[in-house]
Amino acid sequence: MSKLILDRRRLLGLGAAGASSLLLAGCDAFDDLGDRDSRLRALLQNANDLTYRAQRLLIRDGALAPEYSESEIRQGQRPNGSTDPQSEAYLALKADNFSSYRLSITGLVENPARYSLAELRNMPSRTQITRHDCVEGWSCIAKWTGTPLAHLLDAAKLKPSARYLVFHCYDIMDLGPRGPIHYYESCDLIDARHPQTILAYGLNGQPLPVANGAPLRVRIERALGYKQPKYVYAIEAVDSFTRFGRGRGGYWEDHGYDWYGGI
Amino acid sequence: MHGENRSGTRPCSGPLIYRQSLWTRATHWVWALCLFFLLLSGLQIFNAHPALNIGHESGFGYDNAILRLHAVNTPDGPRGRTTVFRWAFDTTGVLGLSGPADDRRVRGFPPSLTIPSYQDLATGRVVHFFFAWLLVATLLTWLAAGLVNGHIRRDFVPTGKDLRALPRDLADHLRFRFRHTRDYNVLQKFSYCGVLFVLMPLMILTGLAMSPGMDAAWPWLLDLFGGRQTARTIHFLVMTLLILFFVVHLLMILAAGPLNELRSIITGWYRTDGEPDKVSEPHS
Numbered sequence: 178m179s180k181l182i183l184d185r186r187r188l189l190g191l192g193a194a195g196a197s198s199l200l201l202a203g204c205d206a207f208d209d210l211g212d213r214d215s216r217l218r219a220l221l222q223n224a225n226d227l228t229y230r231a232q233r234l235l236i237r238d239g240a241l242a243p244e245y246s247e248s249e250i251r252q253g254q255r256p257n258g259s260t261d262p263q264s265e266a267y268l269a270l271k272a273d274n275f276s277s278y279r280l281s282i283t284g285l286v287e288n289p290a291r292y293s294l295a296e297l298r299n300m301p302s303r304t305q306i307t308r309h310d311c312v313e314g315w316s317c318i319a320k321w322t323g324t325p326l327a328h329l330l331d332a333a334k335l336k337p338s339a340r341y342l343v344f345h346c347y348d349i350m351d352l353g354p355r356g357p358i359h360y361y362e363s364c365d366l367i368d369a370r371h372p373q374t375i376l377a378y379g380l381n382g383q384p385l386p387v388a389n390g391a392p393l394r395v396r397i398e399r400a401l402g403y404k405q406p407k408y409v410y411a412i413e414a415v416d417s418f419t420r421f422g423r424g425r426g427g428y429w430e431d432h433g434y435d436w437y438g439g440i
Numbered sequence: 441m442h443g444e445n446r447s448g449t450r451p452c453s454g455p456l457i458y459r460q461s462l463w464t465r466a467t468h469w470v471w472a473l474c475l476f477f478l479l480l481s482g483l484q485i486f487n488a489h490p491a492l493n494i495g496h497e498s499g500f501g502y503d504n505a506i507l508r509l510h511a512v513n514t515p516d517g518p519r520g521r522t523t524v525f526r527w528a529f530d531t532t533g534v535l536g537l538s539g540p541a542d543d544r545r546v547r548g549f550p551p552s553l554t555i556p557s558y559q560d561l562a563t564g565r566v567v568h569f570f571f572a573w574l575l576v577a578t579l580l581t582w583l584a585a586g587l588v589n590g591h592i593r594r595d596f597v598p599t600g601k602d603l604r605a606l607p608r609d610l611a612d613h614l615r616f617r618f619r620h621t622r623d624y625n626v627l628q629k630f631s632y633c634g635v636l637f638v639l640m641p642l643m644i645l646t647g648l649a650m651s652p653g654m655d656a657a658w659p660w661l662l663d664l665f666g667g668r669q670t671a672r673t674i675h676f677l678v679m680t681l682l683i684l685f686f687v688v689h690l691l692m693i694l695a696a697g698p699l700n701e702l703r704s705i706i707t708g709w710y711r712t713d714g715e716p717d718k719v720s721e722p723h724s
Contacts, residue, residue, distance in 0.1 A: 205551070205556070205557040207480075207555045207556060207557075207567075208556040208557055208558070210555065210556060210563050210566070210567060211556040211558070211560045211563045218563070218566060221566050221567060221570040222566055222570075223570075224566075224569045224570040224572075224573045225566070225569060227573060228569060228573075232651075232653045232654070232657075235654075235657055236653055236654070236656055236657035237657070240656040240657050241656060242652060242655060242656045243655055243656070243659050243662060245496065249496065251497070251499070251501065251502060252497075252499065252500055252501030252502060253501065255500050308496055308497060308652075308668065310650075310652045310668065311489070312488070312561065312565075313488035313489045313561065314485065314486070314488055314489035314498075314650075314672060315489045315491075315493075315497075315498035315500075315669075316496060316497040316498055316668050316669055317497050317498065317500070318496060318497045398652070398656075399652050399653045399655075399656045400652055400653070401652060429562075432562060433560075433562035433563060433566070434561075434562045434565070435565065435566075435569075437653075439651060439652060439653030439654075440569070440650075440651035440652075440653060440654070
């Protein structure tokens with residue numbers, strides 16, 4: 178055993194050799210995990226369900242995301258993802274300053290409805306200074322003003338079978354074999370009815386700019402940025418979101434991101 | 441004991457003793473697995489925003505970064521650059537800009553240090569959160585077992601004797617002289633306690649502080665760490681300390697006799713030193 182005790186010089190040499198071979202070896206050995214249909218990946222993804230359940234258990238349904246003071250708004254809200262939708266329908270709306278815009282509330286509701294921007298602005302509103310956390314890792318503090326989604330849901334009266342809301346958006350992300358693929362998102366009814374969940378039409382005291390989702394953007398403040406769809410034109414109450422996109426509840430979810438998005 | 445001539449010791453010629461319980465051995469290897477995947481998936485996640493900021497948010501209209509891995513255009517073509525506070529270093533090929541010389545890509549950490557090797561944040565997150573849960577479950581298992589079977593009280597809490605032995609232990613380590621006894625020496629106790637009771641909880645809490653969901657449940661996390669972006673920065677710094685621990689851990693194993701050390705963490709059995717008076721007293 179004593180023969181294996183090394184002197185310092187040999188030890189440092191070994192350490193350096195080990196470190197450099199580790200660096201060169203690379204990690205493409207695990208690239209199969211990137212395959213969205215891999216069974217190993219499906220196994221690992223169970224942790225996301227665990228996170229969702231654990232957080233729903235741990236976080237009170239009404240617990241508020243931290244709110245900040247005016248002095249903590251030090252920069253404009255950083256736009257990300259789509260910043261200038263080019264779909265014909267959207268361009269037409271933008272051309273008339275969204276005066277013909279209508280938000281539809283559809284699906285499993287007793288009272289489907291359509292609201293103009295002026296009608297939404299005349300409803301009770303909530304203004305909140307919150308931190309936007311992008312899944313990429315950055316954060317940005319901004320002031321959002323909008324209509325609490327719970328207010329619209331009360332008016333629409335969800336049917337008992339409704340379990341999720343799906344948000345349909347104007348921005349086109351890809352061109353698929355069956356036509357353009359629009360951004361969409363979904364959330365459970367806890368997030369939908371959360372007091373800070375608003376349909377924002379104002380940002381930092383101004384009308385919501387196109388780059389940030391004009392005319393209407395969802396704010397779900399306890400979730401990451403991709404759960405805050407922009408350019409929303411319809412909110413559909415559903416019992417399951419499997420019939421939309423690839424069935425995983427959102428554009429980015431269809432590309433391998435977790436549906437809950439609270440971490 | 442100080443200044444004693446130790447040339448007459450016979451390392452590792454004493455009795456084989458059962459040193460590591462199954463709990464210790466099993467949790468050790470699960471941690472090793474977890475930390476490997478957490479590190480490489482963590483660097484993948486970092487690459488999506490290859491900077492560290494201080495405060496609640498990331499400065500885009502102003503600068504609050506303490507570290508940036510980025511690329512710049514120069515007259516000689518694009519170069520990888522690492523900026524730490526105000527100091528910039530050319531790190532082309534490794535940080536900021538990497539890949540084969542004819543196919544350089546703008547990336548924080550190079551493909552060899554991320555899982556997957558290519559840019560894929562979604563997969564990095566899947567891997568990271570799976571192993572984060574596994575790590576927490578293993579830590580809790582270890583904690584429960586260690587409290588019940590006395591491992592933590594007996595082997596981790598430094599005693600007065602340990603503290604008195606600290607200068608000599610430090611000197612011995614610096615000279616690469618190791619005693620092989622049943623007990624951890626005081627430097628081992630400090631470093632293992634530091635990892636298990638300081639770095640691991642810090643890693644978990646700073647990780648949770650980055651979750652917008654957890655920030656609603658436990659807003660004190662943000663107060664504790666000084667904002668979500670500072671928490672992210674601390675998460676990264678703790679990662680570098682864990683790597684430092686890992687490197688020293690490996691060097692110590694190599695220096696102290698890798699076969700004996702490996703045997704004890706695989707089978708539990710450990711060959712102690714030959715001098716009976718050097719072997720610590722049996723545990724009460």
